[in-house]
Amino acid sequence: MDDIDRKILNMIQEGFPVDRRPFRIIGEMVGLNEEMVLNRIKALKEKGVIRRIGPILERKRLGYESVLCGLHVEEDKIVEIAKAINRHSGVTHNYERDGELNLWFTITAKTKKEIDTFLADVERRFSIRIYRFPEKRMFKIKTYFPV
Amino acid sequence: MHRDEREDDRSFLKNIPDDFPLSVEPYMEIGRRCSIDGDDIIARLKKMMEEGTIRRIAAVLYHRNVSYTHNAMVVWRVEKEDIEKTGNIMASFPEVSHCYERDTGDYWEYNLYTMIHGKSRDDCLDIVRRISDETGKRDFKIFFSKREFKKTSIRVVNE
Numbered sequence: 269m270d271d272i273d274r275k276i277l278n279m280i281q282e283g284f285p286v287d288r289r290p291f292r293i294i295g296e297m298v299g300l301n302e303e304m305v306l307n308r309i310k311a312l313k314e315k316g317v318i319r320r321i322g323p324i325l326e327r328k329r330l331g332y333e334s335v336l337c338g339l340h341v342e343e344d345k346i347v348e349i350a351k352a353i354n355r356h357s358g359v360t361h362n363y364e365r366d367g368e369l370n371l372w373f374t375i376t377a378k379t380k381k382e383i384d385t386f387l388a389d390v391e392r393r394f395s396i397r398i399y400r401f402p403e404k405r406m407f408k409i410k411t412y413f414p415v
Numbered sequence: 416m417h418r419d420e421r422e423d424d425r426s427f428l429k430n431i432p433d434d435f436p437l438s439v440e441p442y443m444e445i446g447r448r449c450s451i452d453g454d455d456i457i458a459r460l461k462k463m464m465e466e467g468t469i470r471r472i473a474a475v476l477y478h479r480n481v482s483y484t485h486n487a488m489v490v491w492r493v494e495k496e497d498i499e500k501t502g503n504i505m506a507s508f509p510e511v512s513h514c515y516e517r518d519t520g521d522y523w524e525y526n527l528y529t530m531i532h533g534k535s536r537d538d539c540l541d542i543v544r545r546i547s548d549e550t551g552k553r554d555f556k557i558f559f560s561k562r563e564f565k566k567t568s569i570r571v572v573n574e
Contacts, residue, residue, distance in 0.1 A: 274522065282474065286437075290442075317473075317477060320435075321435045321474045321475075322431070322475075322568075323469045323472050324473060325428070325470065325569050326468055329468040332488075350565075359565055360566070362563075363560045364560070366566065368560040369558070370561075392508065394484070400520050401520040405498075405502070405519055407515065407516070408513060409470075410512060411475070411530065413476055413481050414509070415476075
């Protein structure tokens, strides 16, 4: 990764041009032609630097409900329980963490009821308690990694 | 927003891939795949960005591969009257990607939740220390991530 790659990455993390020829626009800003930019971005994706380029949605505007959940599970059960949770397509993040609550995930669905039903089912199956930490107010959501 | 508009936005988004094709004209290619004019796709996406339904169209990185190898969720106990000020200070830290006031879940008294990213464990601890100093909040808990079981984005899927 060189300085031009870094410049491109920082730029497209802020925003990817919504235009017929987005790579030409990026090229104009970093002093490369369209094809060179496209090849660099392809290479950054192959190297596993770029996860994806696409829309970042605002779930509330689309009418989705979401909740952060935390639970304590025994170490020997964690993979099995994490997998069962991940089976729901609305689970977007699921991490094992250090601490008293050691599994944390977020789940999104069209209704609260769908979320509650799913969580109750997981609780019953594994005899565990899932704590819910619903959002009251958003101060920031912006993932940006200066490289 | 009106219910029908939401439904309309959701059904439009089903045509838009999570990860754009890397071709010279990606929006045109998306259009070809779903038989919508590419210029109409561009116009619609711009409109949805203005309305706030799409926060951004952007690259999402694998943070571990750009040396942000450590992340921690830090939960803070903040008095109600201090929430607004404290939340805004925490949000101003570039290392903080998410900052929310949350319900305490009948579990504890922590009500402000931040996600922080750093290049090492010490780096994360240093960020937490700086946030604590700047906000004056001393009651917090740090949950470092150990293993990632899932990390995707919110998507509109076909039901």
